[in-house]
Amino acid sequence: MQSNRLTKEEYRKQKDLDAARKAGTAPAEVDEEGNEINPHTPQFMLKAPWYVDTGKVSLKHQKAPEKRKATRFGLEQSLWYARGQRAGPAATKYRKGACENCGALTHKTKDCVERPRKKGAKWTGQNIQADEVVQDMDLAWDEKRDRWNGYDPKDHDKVIEEYNKIEEARRAAKASELDKQGPTTTSEAKKIAGAGLSDDEEDDDEDKYADQADMPGQHVNQKTRTTIRNLRIREDTAKYLLNLDTDSAYYDPKTRSMRDNPLADQTEEDIQFGGDNVLRYTGDAPEMAKVQMFAWQAADRGNDVHLQANPTQVAILHKEYESKKDSVRDSTQKSILEKYGGAEHLEAPPKELLLAQTENYVEYSRTGRVIKGQEKAKTKSKYEEDGK
Numbered sequence: 334m335q336s337n338r339l340t341k342e343e344y345r346k347q348k349d350l351d352a353a354r355k356a357g358t359a360p361a362e363v364d365e366e367g368n369e370i371n372p373h374t375p376q377f378m379l380k381a382p383w384y385v386d387t388g389k390v391s392l393k394h395q396k397a398p399e400k401r402k403a404t405r406f407g408l409e410q411s412l413w414y415a416r417g418q419r420a421g422p423a424a425t426k427y428r429k430g431a432c433e434n435c436g437a438l439t440h441k442t443k444d445c446v447e448r449p450r451k452k453g454a455k456w457t458g459q460n461i462q463a464d465e466v467v468q469d470m471d472l473a474w475d476e477k478r479d480r481w482n483g484y485d486p487k488d489h490d491k492v493i494e495e496y497n498k499i500e501e502a503r504r505a506a507k508a509s510e511l512d513k514q515g516p517t518t519t520s521e522a523k524k525i526a527g528a529g530l531s532d533d534e535e536d537d538d539e540d541k542y543a544d545q546a547d548m549p550g551q552h553v554n555q556k557t558r559t560t561i562r563n564l565r566i567r568e569d570t571a572k573y574l575l576n577l578d579t580d581s582a583y584y585d586p587k588t589r590s591m592r593d594n595p596l597a598d599q600t601e602e603d604i605q606f607g608g609d610n611v612l613r614y615t616g617d618a619p620e621m622a623k624v625q626m627f628a629w630q631a632a633d634r635g636n637d638v639h640l641q642a643n644p645t646q647v648a649i650l651h652k653e654y655e656s657k658k659d660s661v662r663d664s665t666q667k668s669i670l671e672k673y674g675g676a677e678h679l680e681a682p683p684k685e686l687l688l689a690q691t692e693n694y695v696e697y698s699r700t701g702r703v704i705k706g707q708e709k710a711k712t713k714s715k716y717e718e719d720g721k
Contacts, residue, residue, distance in 0.1 A: 364391040398473070423463040427455050436461030575606060582608060600700065627651045 339347065353359035354372035361369040370379070370392065381387070381394040424436065433442045436454030447462065454461050476482055572591040573584040582593035594608040601607070612618065628640040628647045640647045670676045681687075695706030 362390055364393070365389045366391070366393070368392075418466040419463040420466050421463065423461050425461070427458050427461065431455075431461075437464050439464045439467050572606065598702065600702075624648065624651050627654065 350359060351372065354361055361372055363369055365387075370390065374392075378395060379390065379392070381391070385394045420439075427436055428438060431438045431454075432440055432445050433453045433455040434445045434450055435447045437445075450457075470476075572589070572595065576582070576595040582591050582595040582597075584591045590609050592608055592610045592613075594604070594611070595606070596604050624647060625640055627650075628638050631638045631647075631650065638647050638650060693706065696704040698704050
């Protein structure tokens with residue numbers, strides 16, 4: 334094995350030559366292309382990596398590789414293959430070695446991307462696809478991974494044309510709807526009267542850009558033309574500012590929720606915000622929670638039900654379950670009463686009405702608000718301020 338190490342004499346001569354080249358007394362080193370190399374260039378830049386080292390002194394590895402260019406539409410662009418081009422008309426008979434599914438010669442049966450046929454072209458000899466143009470471009474690393482390589486900007490004209498057709502259809506539908514309703518605004522009245530509107534005046538029509546009229550915290554209902562607020566805006570008071578008392582309702586800053594009523598000392602008519610639990614436990618929210626719980630329990634028992642995937646099925650099953658549950662409860666109660674008796678005790682009024690008194694101590698104010706007797710227990714922790 335031949336060693337690449339230099340002897341002391343060779344190393345000394347090399348150092349003297351490098352010093353002479355830096356001083357200008359010796360000619361500069363020339364690379365394989367005939368270009369002079371600056372003697373002050375560091376060694377780590379002159380030394381090529383092992384995977385591109387040719388054994389000759391050169392700075393070629395420091396330059397970016399030249400990209401191959403092709404002329405298309407009068408402009409230079411990277412090389413790319415023509416997608417979807419056919420080599421010619423489709424064959425009329427099946428050829429030996431072609432794809433058994435579509436009948437094309439350019440690919441094998443296992444590589445066919447067409448829908449698998451019940452009987453392939455090999456056996457039917459019908460609907461044989463034309464051969465595609467296959468090009469071996471030998472693309473570089475970046476050319477293979479360039480997502481816009483070979484893209485034709487003129488293809489976007491089809492998208493613009495489709496959008497213009499949709500816009501014209503929308504305007505025609507809007508005009509027909511306004512014709513049925515009659516002249517509702519001044520601009521429409523002028524249009525129907527024959528005064529006509531210019532393009533600038535049409536751009537000022539408020540209905541034309543109603544879809545873009547959404548503002549932070551509100552959106553426009555296109556049917557009723559009313560503004561609906563769905564988020565807190567600057568004019569709204571934050572929940573934690575309604576009552577600054579430290580013993581007031583707890584505000585969770587992470588979820589921005591205040592479940593309890595921060596204004597418990599006010600009447601229901603004066604309260605604008607009574608806590609998030611008011612919305613959670615009113616309306617159809619409790620019923621929705623029951624349906625969701627029923628769907629979970631039914632799924633645990635092995636039934637294929639899901640509230641979000643098929644809400645109609647879950648609603649029907651829950652309705653049937655509730656009806657059967659009531660009938661079973663009534664029949665069970667009836668059978669117990671028939672066997673043991675005691676139906677007269679179920680019809681008796683509550684003890685509070687019979688005795689007109691109760692052992693629960695509750696204090697009320699003049700307005701009927703509970704002052705003492707039903708307070709909520711305070712949360713206690715290891716901190717001193719919670720133990721007071």
